[in-house]
Amino acid sequence: MKVKVYSTPACPYCDMLKEFLKKNDVKFENIDVSKNHKAAHEMIEKSGQIGVPVTEIDGKIIVGYNVTALKEALKLK
């Protein structure tokens, strides 16, 4: 499963999201869109969302820290 997290450094929801993934042993790539502007554009294009966090799970986009949607996409209990 390929998991990408688009985030910024001073965003509590991004931190919560990353901690949630770690707690569930999900490996992910963290992309800091405050530094990587190409990735920021990519995130906005894919999600239609100008806001963080955005998670991509095997091509599926989840906007915000949405535990229910994350659990479903990651097939977690």
Add this chain to the structure above:
Amino acid sequence: MLYDVIIIGAGPAGLTAAIYTSRRYMKTLVLSKGLSDQVTETPHIENYPGFKMIEGYKLIQKFEEQVRDFGVEIIFEEVVKIKPKKKGFIVKTKQKSYEGKTIILAFGKVPRTLNIPGEEKFTGKGISYCTTCDAPLFKNRIVAVIGGGNAALDSVLLLSKIAKKVYLVHRRDDFRGFEALIEDVKKKKNVELVLSHVAVKFKGDNILKSMIVESKKIGEKKELKVDGVFIEIGSEVKTDFVKNLVKLNKNDHIITNDKCETSRPGIFAAGDVTNTPFKQIIVAAGEGAKAGLNAYNYLHGIKAEIIIDWRKFKVIGG
């Protein structure tokens, strides 16, 4: 499933209530859209005893963990309706229905919205309510901040370092923030103050392109080209869905007495959603404890004032 108590809201009040009710062996359910946004978005908390400093999101996660350890179910669904029945209440979320013998209302405050055309459509598509989260996405862009308090001024200062231009749209001529902050904002060369103006409409296609502001003095409208708007106009209680159930005060806060009872037997309330003064985490937690213990007393017909929560907790069947 019939619960002894359904707690609506997962902030300091609701989660503390859940600790107390579960320790009294009440079958407890917490229903909430999510964990408290107000606590989560507070970067540093220095007035909650036991922690010299803790990030808001960490504190609320500690609350959640403790509550789950006591065997409480927390379900993240938004409550839309509460219906009284002969004995107890039906609580409807957007997805399902639940039944509780007692209810604790503890859903706190939410960021105030402008309620103008385009606001909902462009939220997350140019409009943001979290400056520290989303400001970096507007590098060299034109943005506006709406509001006149410290949160709005902080937001302007942060954005002025990232964006090309920042409009500060405020409905009054003067600010309610700290003097030092106001002076800092006025010194910024890329900040334009749009005072005595209110936002009346957001425009764009898939994303936000501009906003219309109207002068409070002469009624004249003008269009500001903006890529982003940050709304920082404080918070409010959203008690619409309980207004026919419990009495509210003129600010729409739920009226409670010193036992956290509302005007309807069996429904208790605690925290920022009530008329209790001081919207503080510790106050909300304390009121939550009271609401939980009084819900227990109500359920068991106990009239006594004081019940001490003394016992060491054992998980039933655990």
